[in-house]
Amino acid sequence: GDRGPEKEIPFAKAGSLTRVFAVASGKGGVGKSSVTVNLAAAMAASGLKVGVVDADIYGHSVPRMLGVSELPTKVEDMIMPPVAHDIKVISVGMFKPPGNTPVVWRGPMLDRALYQFLSDVYWGDLDILLMDLPPGTGDIAISVAQRMPSAELLVVTTPQQAAAEVAERAGSIASQTHQQVAGVIENMAWLPCPHCDERIAVFGEGGGQAVADGLTRTLGARVPLLGQIPIDLRLREGGDEGKPLVLTDPDTPAAAELRRIATGL
Ligand code: ADP
Numbered sequence: 398g399d400r401g402p403e404k405e406i407p408f409a410k411a412g413s414l415t416r417v418f419a420v421a422s423g424k425g426g427v428g429k430s431s432v433t434v435n436l437a438a439a440m441a442a443s444g445l446k447v448g449v450v451d452a453d454i455y456g457h458s459v460p461r462m463l464g465v466s467e468l469p470t471k472v473e474d475m476i477m478p479p480v481a482h483d484i485k486v487i488s489v490g491m492f493k494p495p496g497n498t499p500v501v502w503r504g505p506m507l508d509r510a511l512y513q514f515l516s517d518v519y520w521g522d523l524d525i526l527l528m529d530l531p532p533g534t535g536d537i538a539i540s541v542a543q544r545m546p547s548a549e550l551l552v553v554t555t556p557q558q559a560a561a562e563v564a565e566r567a568g569s570i571a572s573q574t575h576q577q578v579a580g581v582i583e584n585m586a587w588l589p590c591p592h593c594d595e596r597i598a599v600f601g602e603g604g605g606q607a608v609a610d611g612l613t614r615t616l617g618a619r620v621p622l623l624g625q626i627p628i629d630l631r632l633r634e635g636g637d638e639g640k641p642l643v644l645t646d647p648d649t650p651a652a653a654e655l656r657r658i659a660t661g662l
Contacts, residue, residue, distance in 0.1 A: 423563025464639020542574030
């Protein structure tokens with residue numbers, strides 16, 4: 398049906414003071430959502446007003462990782478997002494039919510959902526909006542670029558060569574969409590040996606720097622490697638329990654690195 402003219406997305410308006418980051422990865426399981434929620438928690442803990450859009454149709458794990466069980470409520474024509482750890486959260490998972498029926502989100506539907514998340518949700522005055530994208534270079538990345546050209550990309554990869562190659566491809570979409578890439582984050586960079594000071598390179602080495610260098614070449618603008626987050630059992634546990642590591646164990650090396658990345662953005 399005819400929905401009438403579209404409202405302007407507040408974050409896309411000229412002069413918007415909200416910085417928008419789209420968190421991307423080449424493939425699933427590299428820790429994109431974990432990084433998103435921990436960056437969000439670190440920023441919110443530092444006093445910034447933070448929102449997260451979970452647009453990862455395959456993963457949509459942000460609500461669990463932030464301990465959100467409530468659904469959004471409707472007030473007049475606005476959608477009120479649930480809040481956890483001072484972070485406003487909206488997820489594709491909150492709009493699924495009841496039960497565990499998988500939703501087949503097609504391109505136009507996804508674009509429509511994204512538009513709703515950005516225009517019909519009551520975000521208030523945000524300092525930061527983080528968007529957890531699905532892995533890869535799918536329709537949603539294009540939607541984000543078209544609807545929010547000012548969104549800066551954050552690319553998450555593991556050190557593994559194969560992972561880095563697909564991550565670089567996901568980041569290089571920015572050259573077609575003329576978006577900025579804020580930087581690359583290498584996750585699962587190493588496992589601290591539980592018995593000595595050594596770092597075990599479980600997933601190899603160099604992927605993060607390789608992606609940063611590759612994107613710098615492709616985009617003709619310096620793309621920095623923003624940080625390297627080690628493997629930490631407590632980060633995984635915190636994700637499962639809805640308590641981000643940066644809040645529960647702020648002194649761990651992984652939390653310190655996530656905080657450093659958040660502060661530097
Ligand atoms: P993605 O969003 O890329 O699919 P997730 O953030 O869901 O990846 O992470 C995949 C799994 O790996 C999760 O169980 C998460 O808790 C775990 N994980 C992510 N990063 C780390 C890390 N640095 N140390 C330990 N476990 C991690």
